[in-house]
Amino acid sequence: MLRTHTCGELNASNTGEKVILCGWVARRRDHGKLIFIDLRDRHGFTQVVFSPRDCPGAYDQAQGLRSEFVIKITGIVNKRPQGTLNPKLPTGEIEILAQDLEILNTSATPAFEIEEDSDIAEETRLKYRYLDLRRKKVFDNFILRSKVYRIIRNFLDPLGFIECETPILTKSTPEGARDYLVPSRINPGYFYALPQSPQLFKQILMVAGIEKYYQIAKCFRDEDLRADRQPEFTQLDLEMSFIEEEDIFSLTEELMKLIFKGIKGIEIKTPFVRITFAQAQNKYKSDKPDLRKELNTEFAFAWVTDFPLFKYNAQEKRWESEHHPFTAPHKDDIDKLQEAPDKVKSRSYDLVLNGTEIGSGSIRIHNQKLQEKIFDVIGINKDEAHKRFGFLLEAFQFGAPPHGGIALGLDRLLAVLAGESSIREVIAFPKTSIAVCPLTSAPSEVDEKQLKELNLTVKKGGVNEKRR
């Protein structure tokens, strides 16, 4: 370690100790006889004093310090003189009298002031994300994320959930959005798809007898972007066997209770309000009603249930799945599948928080005959079903247990917890609305050699002239 302490931990009880601190120069104040530096690291600020009398060498060097230089200070912890204490700072009782200064790195003038509160264009912030992340408000969103992950795992692990990784290079999944494709070099003309979710794999894991699965999983959808959409996003994906809706509801509620208690210190009330889709449409004209006013609370959760199993695609004149084709219908509605698909309610559920859908799930179909009936309604014939989901349908022949689960959108949940309106604020390196990363400039052009190895050609006129 190059340091003995962080910039956030020294106080009057350390008086007289010789310490070594490392950090960034946040502010330099030259008082003529003394130079003061506010030294910043992730943990806080510590005031450092350079005196020409006590240590002329370090004093001289300190005159050259500029904002965001990285330095290493050796010095003695002193109580600050009466009247100069800063009660707002945890280290505000003390200062370090510098004995030695080492400049670990210089810095060009930052594109924006780190301490500045004023609005900086998002594109600039993202291009210089490493500067942006030095700002406490931005950094705190990532502390928040890691805390929430810890709460999730510390809750699920002791309950017997197995964390299991599913592939990123895989086959098209049934969510219905556009897939990102990855050309295979070894299998020319063939493509992997990045998963829109681990849906099919978590169902396979239930057939495999895992019983309780979870994963904090990256999901990919090539959709046009908005504030709450990104090409890649993170969800808490979980699935259980031998359960019913109530088990998912109570598990999720318990988890939310722990997260809001742990992060916000708030006791949220469980069980959550439950509203059927029909009620929600009737009363709120929305399937994700914001109940904050009605419930008189800062964070208003609701389960929306009993979604229709199908929706009618007027353009293509056919029924399609509202959720995905593996969602189970209500038992009582099974006999309506043929004659009145519009009347069939599903065993799916959405979790809504403050008018935002933060989770979605269902009890799945585990019976093959029922599955075939569903495909029949949505006009997927056996061949097509086999082509798209064949491996899951085949797996279902070998003793699939009753199962169901939920996926919680962690970026959206974190944005609500952080009081941010865009999920970009809780993603370390997000993409812009045209799916570009301002930091790395990805996506970018590639060598002809790479395309040749993949047996691909880019069509003429296809290259984006705007970005060249």
Place this chain on the structure above:
Amino acid sequence: MLRTHTCGELNASNTGEKVILCGWVARRRDHGKLIFIDLRDRHGFTQVVFSPRDCPGAYDQAQGLRSEFVIKITGIVNKRPQGTLNPKLPTGEIEILAQDLEILNTSATPAFEIEEDSDIAEETRLKYRYLDLRRKKVFDNFILRSKVYRIIRNFLDPLGFIECETPILTKSTPEGARDYLVPSRINPGYFYALPQSPQLFKQILMVAGIEKYYQIAKCFRDEDLRADRQPEFTQLDLEMSFIEEEDIFSLTEELMKLIFKGIKGIEIKTPFVRITFAQAQNKYKSDKPDLRKELNTEFAFAWVTDFPLFKYNAQEKRWESEHHPFTAPHKDDIDKLQEAPDKVKSRSYDLVLNGTEIGSGSIRIHNQKLQEKIFDVIGINKDEAHKRFGFLLEAFQFGAPPHGGIALGLDRLLAVLAGESSIREVIAFPKTSIAVCPLTSAPSEVDEKQLKELNLTVKKGGVNEKRR
């Protein structure tokens, strides 16, 4: 919950209780007057008895049960009669006298016996991975993985490491293997690359002042495959600021101590043996020596240090980086950079376990002038450096702290812990040696429409006729 207990938890103390169990039929034994079922779930086996006298309905139904049917049993816990106890089974003192049987799902005849110990072709096992995972030996490898992840996080979280996600859709990284590319639809002719590691991002996070970062990260390399290589693999990626080699060594050793204690119950000796690259080559003719015999232990760790910074590419007649171009040289060797690049030692280190490299890392360059000198030696001019790593070089101008880290190959570590020779045994859904997933058949052909949206054409003759 459809059940009151798992198949692994009932014993004599539960005698007389009415219970509900769910699981798979592992074995059915028809003794004429009685039918016995070994009911299996993830937790174990429980014996269920169907008697025509006690419950004729369930008895009749039980006659139709076959292997891997999924059933729900309601019954009474009875002590097994004298002489029929099974001391090998945690539930071997009891059996369930069935009162009710519900067949939750039937099963076709499995492609292989679940209980069978004999060798099954790997391709078959992977195609029916959901059957394969029902075998205890296979399943246990995934319990192992989730346990190891828990140990890692419970160790790093309290030390102030921030778990931070880095992008999967990103720009080419400097490891030098082949990238997987993802065409951008919104930016025609442009491609994302899947990360070969989060190397550049973790260095950016150090410039951002995160100080301590970790991530259990997916990495992607389009290389030809072997037993210990997969298109996607998982590493524990970590990085720290204001540190030196010793900090990474002691942190990693402490983590390995916890893992081997927690998983194997073994106290491994720290500090690990350290060998310079030169010594290793001299004495063992290998940079990953297997020291088990020498150290007389089942698990022999060693740090290999002082690798040369460069290796000579005789074909292209130029020096290239042995590790990656951000690896710091030894301070004493900096003046040899121009005149004797072969003599320059690096501040990189490999962690070797039983002759397998399970980790690799280095102290990085944080000084821009030094970085330029290195690029100069390996013949990367400013333009090319900027094109490939421009965003990192730019970041380095704004107060980059001294930093370093390590990446541990979790699949390899888990394979050693599980006593498996192939990392495929510890990956839930691995790919074969031609990068195909036997379960999903990924990669696969895609619709012309999808390629059109991406402005791509597959060259004629490029389609893999073998797989059609």
